[in-house]
Amino acid sequence: MPSFAPHTEEEIEQMLTDLGMSSLEELYTSIPSTLMRTEPLALPKDLSEIEVLEQFSRFGADNSAVRSSLISFAGGGAYDHDLSAAARHLGSQSAFVTAYTPYQPEVAQGVLQALFEFQTMVARLFGLPIANASLYDGAASLVEAVNMAVGFTKRQRVIVSTGVHPGYREALATFGAGTHLEIEHLGLAADDSTIFGSSDGDHAGAAAVIVGYPNYFGAIENIEQARALADNEEALLIVVADPIALGLLRSPGTLGADIVVGEGQSLGIPLSFGGPYLGLFAARTEYVRLMPGRLVGETRDLEGRRSFVTTLRTREQDIRREKATSNVCTNQTLMAIQAAIHMAWLGKRGFQLLARRNYDGAHYLASRLSEIGLVPSTAKFFREFTVHTMGSATELQHRMLQHGFLAGVVPPNLDDRLVFAVTEARTRTEIDGFVDSLMKELR
Amino acid sequence: MKFSMASAPGGRAASSPLMGDAEEPTIFELSVPARRSFSLRDTAVPSMDLDEIQSWVREDAVELPEVSERDLVAHYTRLASRNYSVDLGAYPLGSCTMKYNPKFADQVAAIDGLTNVHPLTPPEAIQGWLRLLDELEHYVCEITGMAQATLQPPAGASGELTGLLIMRAYHASRGRKPTKVVIPDSAHGTNPASVSLAGYEAVTVPSGADGLVDLAKLRELVDENTAGIMLTNPNTLGLFEREIREILDVIHSVGGLAYYDGANLNAIVGVARPGDMGFDIVHSNLHKTFATPHGGGGPGAGPVAVVEHLVDFLPGPLPRSLDGGASYTWVTPERSIGRVHAFYGNAVVLARALAFMQYLGRDGLRTMSELAVLNANWLKTRIADSFEVAYQQPCMHEFVVSAERLKAETGVRALDVAKALLDAGFHSPTVYFPLVVHEALMIEPTETESPQTLEAIAQALEEIVATARTDAAAVFAMPRNTPVRRLDEAMAARKPILTEDQRQ
Structure with missing residues (x-):
């Protein structure tokens, strides 16, 4: 029988004899016989590892949209x-990959110290004093930030810019059904930046104001205005930030955010068809006892050596149970470690240069597109921007696939727009080729 | 009692083979201004002006470390050497199913056509991924006895909340607003936390003297305000709830739904199915039962499968074929509760789990569970002289013993036993959980440990008990051979230092 259990037939018999049993079925006498399956599962029989690998290579081959063959502006x-x-x-060393949550810190200093260093990097990036050891993804980080703000303010109302990633907003609405969240939306101006409204007049008080930086459509939001609205509502300001942008732009924490969250995939994690990714989460120190997820802190061991341990555990679900404001247990530690290694590899200068390359590439593409009549909705963008297509954006994207390009992202329910992104992976030749192909399709 | 296994050398890796016990500098302490590792391609893109965004441009660079690649590699290699893992040795951490993670699945996770695909690619160019996810959904549903599943939840706790929100949407669709969800007192902490986040009140049903749900007490608790129940079966004590049909009948009789927490699925794959027991919603922890690596605390994957009458509420989008399997596209159910992940869940983790299931096949999956249960029962019986076994009936894939007698006699607690086991070269069991057993040690050997390793663990535990009786102080001082010794956890919590910059 294929299995990763090491037992020989003889050993199984010996162990059963030790237990006074004669068959493996006897192990299950506590299960009522009516519930015991007599038929095997209706699944295929076992395969050798090479057959499984071949099967998965076929799955891979059936995805024509692979990085090596499709030039992406998505x-x-x-x-x-x-x-x-x-x-x-380094991130795939088995000591990181095959460990679990550092419940026994004496034999988990590797993961713990790597997470402590990760927390430091995220805090510096976001311009806030503390960060956690990761959450599932950008959407989960936003949901947890809102839960934290609701817990802190004891209010259910949140004000969300429609410039925040639609997938994150949808997840917020999904989970908000359980927490009785009242979600109010702020619209966008023609330049895709949020309309914060006037800062005087009636206000009901909110738990949080939430804005992207830059937002989903690429516009760099005015965080000071968002802060003013939050102050007016006596709300926390939550900023959903693109970490790469912060190699060039001022950190949201220094601009007044109380909580900054984001998706960390850009920090060295493969596209992976959407996961596993990395939820980033940083906050002001006064919220530390309401923070979701794991926190790694520094301490000393019996002999006075510096060491690391998960701390403030009383926030967590296994201790607070039904009073917990977050149910997170497993997070994305391995992705956090990989991101930390990648950030350290880029280093202070590399990170700055990378951000600039992203900016230059996107603005170069925008200038070339403007020449053929696809004008970005704003010039105030970092590496992502939105253009209005004349016809169906989905159609255009489909036709561009035939040219070997992934032509941006179509925003949900907005089939007359494409959001383009450019990274340091795109060369001038690729950008020029993309514009040429688009020109042919639009002619 | 006489046991037939001999202990074998090796497999005791938590202490001695690790690198020395000197402090490892942080990556920031290794930083030297202007040193670098990075290497970026020349894109030939011209430098564009920053005029339009000038007011946002930062003055200083983010203070990331500046290290050579050689120093970077040395640092993270030394860190890795200061960490215990399944690849090093036994990890009998109860309720976590720390089984061996096969290497061929690492190769699956590295396939270019799977890892280098953007999630927002039009369906026509991602047919392989859609087919893969559809096939995994089929395996998950067959194993659990459910109709359809979402693969989005990225962890078990996320799956719990997803399932409870489906429960909520189902009741709302019937014009009902029940307020309570029943959970047993032995439940994992995520259960009550998820119940609260789903807007329900958690009501605890006590366990009887046999460690099982007290059916009479359950009947008293349940009324028309009961939305449902959340159960693991086997439960966290490693015991199968024999009266599961009766328990679920009580819930169903008031219109409630039954949620199966798949944390303990490793005991019963191919042997019994939650669907046959009467459950309506089931999450599976693929990182436990189906051997995807735990990653130092994640990523996991917690698909949620449901019975036919709940499929309309599943989170979308789902991979579906509208032409009999010729091609696949994304479909969102009409009354979907909405997304629970920005994209489609931890896709690469899902691929690994499917690879594991295909490798084992229908019969190997059952053998996996049988041997997990065999190992747990054997080890439980083997150490029964050293610790009180909390419940006498046969256990499933894990069991709970108590160190209460040892504590009374010697002062050595479950925590001390856990720490001492590290010195013997093994990871510790889960301690102080479930809460219903005092001085609990919760042990889950999994099927991938050999009988020789089980014997070595048993001998190590016996030795700890013997030492406790002659020299308790020696046990309190353990571990001694690990990279660091016991930590001052109170100091860490009193004035938290969570980043390099918070240090005085």
């Missing part, structure tokens, strides 16, 4: 970056 929360070999190799 973003929308998942970005086509060049990845470092260091992050892949």
Whole structure:
């Protein structure tokens, strides 16, 4: 029988004898016989490892949209970056891959210290004093941030810019059904930036104001205005930030955000068809006891050596149970470690240069597209921007696939727009080729 | 009692083989201004002006470390050497199913056509992924006895909340607003937390003296305000709830739904199915039962499968074929509760789990569970002289013993036993859970440990008990051979230092 159990037939018999049993079925006498299956599962029989690998190679071959054969200008929360070999190799060491949550810190200093360093990097990136050890993805980080703001303010109303990633907003609505969240939306101006409204007049008080930075359509939002609205509503300001943008732009924390969340896939994690990704989460120190997820802190061992441990555990679900404001247990530790390694590989200068390359590429593409009549809705963007297509954007995207390009992302329910993203992986030749092909299709 | 297994050398890796016990500098302490590792391609893109965004441009670069690639590699290699893992040795951490993670699945996760695909690619160019996910959904449904499943939830707790929101949407569709969800007192902490986040009140049903749900007490608790029940079966004590049909009948009789927490599915794959027991919603922890690596705390995957009358509420989008399998596209059910993940869940983890299921096949999956249960029962019986076995009936894939007698006699607690086991070279069991057993040690050997390793664990535990009786102070001082010794956890919590910059 194929299995990763090491037992020989003889050993199984010996163990059963030790237990006074004569068959494996006897192990299950506590299950009522009516519930015991007599038929095998209606599944295929076992395969050798090479057959499984061949099967998965076929799955892979049936995806024509692979990075090596399709030139991508798509973003929308998942970005086509060049990845470092260091992050892949160091992050896939089996000591990280096959460990679990560091419940026994004496034998988990590797994961714990790597997470402590990750928390430091995220906090510096976002311009806030503390960060957690990761959540599932950008959407989960937003949902957890809102739960935290609701817990802190004891209010159910949140004000969300429609510029926030639609998938994240949908997840917020899904989970908000359980927490009785009242979601109010702020619309966008023609330049895709949020209309914050006047800061005087009636206000009901909100738990949080939520804005993207840059937002889903690419526009760099005015965080000071968002802060003013939050102050007026006595709400927390939650910013959903693109971490790569912060190599060039001022950190949301220094601009007044209380909580900054984001998707960390850009920090060295492959596109992976949407997961596993990495939820980033940073906040002001006063919210530390309401933070979701794991926190790694520094301490000393019996002999006075610096060491690391998960701390403030009383926030967590296994201790607070029904009073917990978050149910997170398993998170995305391995992705956090890989991201930390990748950030360290890029380093202070590399990260800055990378951000600039993203900016230059996107603005170069925008200038070329403007020449053929596809004018971005704003010039105030980082690496992603929106153009209005004349006909169906989905149709155009479909036709561009035949040219070997992934032509941006179509926003849900807005089939006359395409959101383009450019990373440091795109060369001038590729950008020019893309514009030429688009020109042919639009002619 | 006499046992037939001999202990074998090896397999005791938590302490001695690890690198020395000197502090490892942080990556920031290794940083030297202007040192670098990075290497970026020349894109030939011209430099574009920053005029329009000038007011947002930061003045200083983010203070990331500046290290050579050589130093980077050394640092993270040393960190890895200071960490225990399944690949090093036994990890009998109850309720976590720390089984061996096969290497061929790492190769699956590295296939270019799977990892380098953008999630927002039009369906025509991602047929392989859609087919793969559809096939996994089929395996999950067959194993659990359900009709359809969402693969989006990225972890077990996320699956719980997803399932409870489906429960909520179902009741709302019938014009009902029940308020309570029943959970047993032995439940994992995520259960009550998820219940609260789903807007329900968690009501606890006590366990009887046999460790099983007290059916009489359950009947008293349940009324028309009961939305449903959340159960693991086997439960967290490693015991099968024999009266599961009766329990679920009580819930169904008031219009409630039954949620199966798949945390303990490793005991019963191919042997019994939650659907046959009467459950309506089931989540599976693929990172436990189906051997995807735990990653130091994640990523996981927690698909949620449901019975036929709940499929309309599943989160979308789902991979579906509208032409009999010729091609696949995304479909969102009409009354979907909405997305629970930005994209489609932890896709690459899902691929690994499917590869594992295909490798084992219908018969290997059952053998997997049978041997997990065999290992647990054998080890439980083997150490019964050292610790009190909390419940006498045969266990499933894990069991709980108590160190209460040892504590009374020697002062050595479950925590001390856990720490001492590290010195013997093994990872510790889960301690102080479930809450219903005092000084609990919850042990889950999984099917991938050999009988020789089980014997070695048993001998290590016996030795700890013997040491406790002669020299308790020696046990309190353990572990001694790990990279660091016991930590001052109170100091960490009193004035938290969570980043390099918070250090005085």
